Amino acid sequence: MGLWLALWAAPALAAGDDLAEINAVSRAWDRYAQLVNANKPESADLLATSSFAHFAFLRDAALYASAEQLRRLPSDDRVKVYLLRAGQDEAALKQLDGVAVARLFASKGWIAVRSDEENGPVSLTHVTVSGDHAVSEIGPPTETNFQFGPDFVREKDGWKYRLESSALDASGAFDQAAAKAGVTNTQMTEFVLGRILQADPPRLAVLDRAPVDNAAARIRLNEQWPDYDTVFRFRVEALQRKAEADDSLAQLAIGSMMLDDESKYMAHDPKKALEWLERASNNGNARAAMFTASLLMQDPAQFGDAHYRRMLPHLQRAANASNGMAMVELSHFYVEGLAGLPRDCKQAADWQARAEEAGIEHARNEQVWTLATCPIPAQRDPARALELAQFMIERKDKLSSGELDTVAAAFAANSKFDQAVAYQTEAVAKAPEEFTDRKTRAATIKRMKGRLADYRKGRDYVLDYSMYEEAKAGTR
Structure with a gap:
């Protein structure tokens, strides 16, 4: 899903959020993690209603899904379906509703919250609340991404974890592990199933065969297919809240998505995109600075002193952050004395030399030209x-x-x-x-x-x- 949706141990307070709500989300998660990691079926009491519907879908997939339908599922959910087929017969599956499936998975240890050796289950480090939705983070932002984690919904008896919101992240980790190990997804799935079931790895060729051959049920599965993208829509809501609170990384993300005319999560709006990117740059984000300068460069019809003065601080910010292309462009400003800068070929050549050191191949040509024709x-x-x-x-x-x-x-x-x-x-x-x-x-x-x-x-x-x-x- 790209650079922005791939996406401290007390939760931090985001502007406009209610601290009590943030703490309530964090407590709900900690309690769920404690119970599910102890294989307690009552951990299901902390799941959202939508999670029970999701487990009911997985039960139906275990009963009726064709091999082709199974391949459409994210890896994590596909493993869940295989576990149901390997561990329950047709009659037992038909007796289970979504709540019962959730309790079964918890009691057998088939679901858990990832833990590290020192600190136990992963904690939420930040929570962003938007109405009845809450999106968590499980680590501080990197230079390019927020480390988004599970999301939550507020129900009548409190905040509940949407377990299905972790399906794509868990599947991504699964697929990466397979690639790192140099095995196919099928081989990794068989290996994981064998470890979970503590038995010889079952053959997927066997588990791919549905217990019940029912064409009408398979059609219903297609009609009830989960909207896995919901997690990203919630994360976009969180990004918008963060951007409005002057988080420069979120502003960069929002601006980038608005520039993407194929984005499913944000309306294409180049004018607003530039505004968000410029705000991100003004808040110190060097990547947004170069992005902003590049966009301003794309409209030569606007060139003039006011436009150059608008462009200059972004070029300077990006150049000072070692962006080679910004260094080259800033050197041109010095050569021509734009935006109030003194006309200074020596300064220009210095920036061009630094740009070459930063890996810009044509910077040597720029420097020779400047020194020869100043x-x-x-x-x-x-x-x-x-x-x-x-x-x-x-x-x-x-x-x-x-x-x-x-x-x-x-x-x-x-x-x-x-x-x-x-x-x-x-x-x-x-x-x-x-x-x-x-x-x-x-x-x-x-x-x-x-x-x-x-x-x-x-x-x-x-x-x-x-x-x-x-x-x-x-x-x-």
């Missing part, structure tokens, strides 16, 4: 430009037309005009095949040919245009 005479450094260009010269056959153009400018800056003419001639010849936009291609080749004419006359080149103004005009 419009501030005192800040040009032709010798350093040619020194850095040697790496490019050594791989001449692999250079693009733009890179050949840069090397030519470095030669010209050092009064090596024969070499400048040779490289620029190749740059002009190679350019047509590298530009698909006709207007951009024509403008680029015209400028390259102008430099070539200057080199033939013994004149070097000094930057004489704004890349942003060209982008605004549609010629770059």
Whole structure:
């Protein structure tokens, strides 16, 4: 489900949430974990009504589901169905309702709350309450994700755990374990069933056969299929609450989903997405900063001082967080003196050098160009430009037309005009095949040919245009 829905030991208080409700959710979870890990059937008393309906569905799947239907189930629920088929005959299954199935699983130890050796069952570290729903976290956020855990609903006798909300997370862990072990999902399932049942692993080829061959019942199963995505809808509600409370990671998540025109959980709205991402950046989120700057770059028609000033703090934040692309873009701001920055080629070249260190391959080309063509005479450094260009010269056959153009400018800056003419001639010849936009291609080749004419006359080149103004005009 992507970067944002894959998704401290007292629960923290979120803005607007009622501490009593948060504590009630945490107590309900702790009590459930204590009972279910002790194989107590009364742990079912702490499950939501929807969980009993889910167990009833699994019972029906155990009775009637075809092999094809079983394959549609998440791994965790599929194992549950196999356990019912392996441990109960047809008559016993038909006697069980959803509550009885939940109690059976608890009493046999077929369900449990994951524990660690030191602290026991995993605790909820944060709870976000939205009306009658509560979404938990089972660890602090990482740099990219919230560690969402089980969710809960408020019923007339208190908060209840939606056991089905853990199905996808548990299934993901199951599938990852199989992949890590280098075995198929079928092999892992047989192994797990054997351990749980403390017997020789049953063959799935046998368990895949339904005890009751009933076509009408299979059709009803399709009609009653669980909406596993409900867990993500609850998590989106939690993200919205967090975003409104100025959590920058949640704001980044909301903005990202609003940009996704195929998202099932958030309406596509680029304008609001940019607002959320900009808020996230202003709250210190470096990933949101680069995202915001990139979106602002996508609308050259808006380019102008106000737009540059809006863009600058996001570029600076991302660059200071070691984002190489932000470093390159910030260097351009220094070259052109945008958004109130001083025109400073040395500062620009420093950022370009850092960008290369951060892994941006074209940053070397940027640095050579800046040092060779800087419009501030005192800040040009032709010798350093040619020194850095040697790496490019050594791989001449692999250079693009733009890179050949840069090397030519470095030669010209050092009064090596024969070499400048040779490289620029190749740059002009190679350019047509590298530009698909006709207007951009024509403008680029015209400028390259102008430099070539200057080199033939013994004149070097000094930057004489704004890349942003060209982008605004549609010629770059």
